[in-house]
Amino acid sequence: MGALGDIGYGLLAIAIGIAVSLGAYKGLDLLVNLFSEELQKKIRALGFLLPAALLLVVVLLVPLVQTFYLSFTNKTGKEFIGLQNYVDLFTSPEFLGILLNNFLWIAFVPAITVAVGLLVATLGNNVGPRREKIFKSLIFMPMSISFVSAATIWSFIYVYVPPGRPEIGLLNSIVVALGGQPQPWLIIDTARFNSFLLMIIIIWLQAGFAMVLLSAAIKAVPEETIEAARIDGANTVQVFFQVIVPQIRATIMSVFITVLILVMKIFDIVLAMTGGQFNTSVLGFEFYKQFFLNFNTGAASAIVTILTILVAPLMWIQIRSARKQEALR
C-alpha cells in the first residue's frame, strides 16, 4: 500500500473509529432509556462506563491474570511446570545481575532526578520570570523526545571509534583533550559503569518533569511562612531546607514515585543503546528478550510477574495519595 493509501486508510479508520464509539454511547443511552424509571437509576452509570469497563477487563485485567498463570508454564505456554521458571531465574547468575541493575537504577535515578529538578526550580525562582521561562523550557524539552531518539542523541556523546580514525565522540574527545585514552564506554561493565551511562540519559529526559512539578509547588509556598522564618533570623539555606522543603514534601514524594515507577519499567533505552549486552540488561528488557528473541513464553511471563510484584507496593501508595487528594476537596 502506498503512502496515499495509508493516509486514506488512516482517515477512514479514524472516522469509523470515532463514529462507532460515539454511536456506542448513543446506543447505550437509548438502551438504558427503554427500562423503567426505577431500573434506569440503577443502570444509568453503565451507559457511560461499559466501553471503558469492557476494554479494561478484556485487554488489561484478564490478561494480567493470564500472565500470572503463564508464568507457571513452559516455553510454549501450554504445559504447567509449577515454579520451575522462578527457580531457573533465581538460580541464574545472569538474572541476579539483572536484578542488581534494576536495583541500581532504582537507587540512583529517582533521587538524582528529584535533586536536579529541585535545583533548577530553585535557581529558576531567583532569576526573574523571563529568564526562568526560557531556561525551564530548555530543561523541559527532552521530555518530548522518545527513548529511541534520546538513545541516538546520546550515541553521539558516547560513540567510540577504533584508533586511527578521526574522533567523533564528544566524551572521548574531552578525555583525549585531557590527556586520556579513548574508551569504548558502553562496554565497560566494571562496577556497572555502563549502566550509569544509560541512567544519565533517563535523568536528562526526566529532570524537566521533576522541575515543572517542584517549581509549581515552591511557588505555592505561602510567603508568611518564609517571612516568619527570616524574621527569626534564618538564612537562605535554612529557609530552603527547614521551611520550603517540608512544605513541598508531598510533591517531592509524588515526583519520586512517578520516576521510580518509570525506572522500574525501563526498557527502550537499554534496547537501543546496548541491546542488553555487557551486563546492562534490566527486567523490562529481559522480558522482551525472552519473549521476542528466545520465544520463551513461560520465562517472559515469570519475569514480568516479578516486575509487577515489585511495582505493586507503589500501587498502594498511589491509591492512598489519590484518596488524600480527594479528602482535601
Added chain:
Amino acid sequence: MKSFFDSIRKYKIASTLGLLVLVAIWSIPTVGLLITAFRSKDSASQSGWWEALINPLGQDWSLAAFTTVLERDGMLQSLISTIVVAVPSTVLPILIAANAAYAFTFIEFKGREWIFGIIVGLMVIPLQAALVPVLRGMVWLKKNLGISIIGDYPGAWIVHATFALPLAIYILRNYMMTLPVALIEAARVDGASYYQIFWRLVMPMSVPALASFAIFQFLWVWNDYLIAFIFVGDERTVMTYRLLRLLGQYGDGWQNVAAGSFLSLIIPLIVFFSLQRYFVRGLTAGAVK
C-alpha cells in the same frame, strides 16, 4: 513571596550563571544531533560535530541524509504510519475515559469508590504484564475468526487506548470534580438527560483537562516503541522502529541516524513548544504516567 525574592536578589546573577551551565549541559546532546543531521557523510565521519560549529564555513553542509532516510529507509512512510497510529490512539481513550469519568463524578452507583480505587491502582501496572496474553488473543482471533487487528493499526489503537484509560479517567475525574455541581443539577431540573448534560455541559467545560491529557497521550504514543513494534508490525513500521534500525546501521554514517532522529522528534517538539502551557497545567494537575 515578593519580599523573599527581594532579599535574594543578590543571588540573581549567581543563579543565572548556574542555570546557564545546566542549560548548556542539557542542550549539548540535542545540538550535536541537529548539526550532524545537516552534514555530509564525509564531514560527519572526519570530524566531531562541534568542529562544524567552530568552523561553519569550512564545512560540507548537506541535506543528502534527509533524502536518504526519507526515501531509501522509508522514513516518509513511517511518518505517515506514526500519525495514523497516534491520532486515534489519542482521541479514542479521551472519549472513552471522559464518559467513564463523568459516571464516576456525577452518577451515584454501587461500589463507585471501590472501582475507582482499582482504576487508580491500574495506573501503576507495567503494560508488559498484559502484553503476552493480549498478543496471543489477537493472533487467535486472526487464525480462527479471520479478524486481523494484529499486524495492523487497530491492534495498536486498542492496546494504546486501554493502557491510557486508568490515567485518563483519573485525571478527567479529578478535573470534573471541580466543576460546579449546581449548574448540572439545574440542568437536570430543566429536564436535560444525563447524555445531554455530558455533551452540552460537562465536555465543553472539561476542555482544559481534555487538552492537557491529549498532549500527554499524543507524545506518549508518538514516542512509543514497544506497542507499535508488537501490534503494528513490519509493513507499517512507525518512526521509533525505523530509527532503531537506522541506529543499528550507523556504519552507513552518523548523519543518517541524526537525520532520522531529527525527523522523528520534530513533530513532538512542535507540539511541545506550542502547547507547553497546557502540558504543564496537565502535569501539575496530576498527570503522571
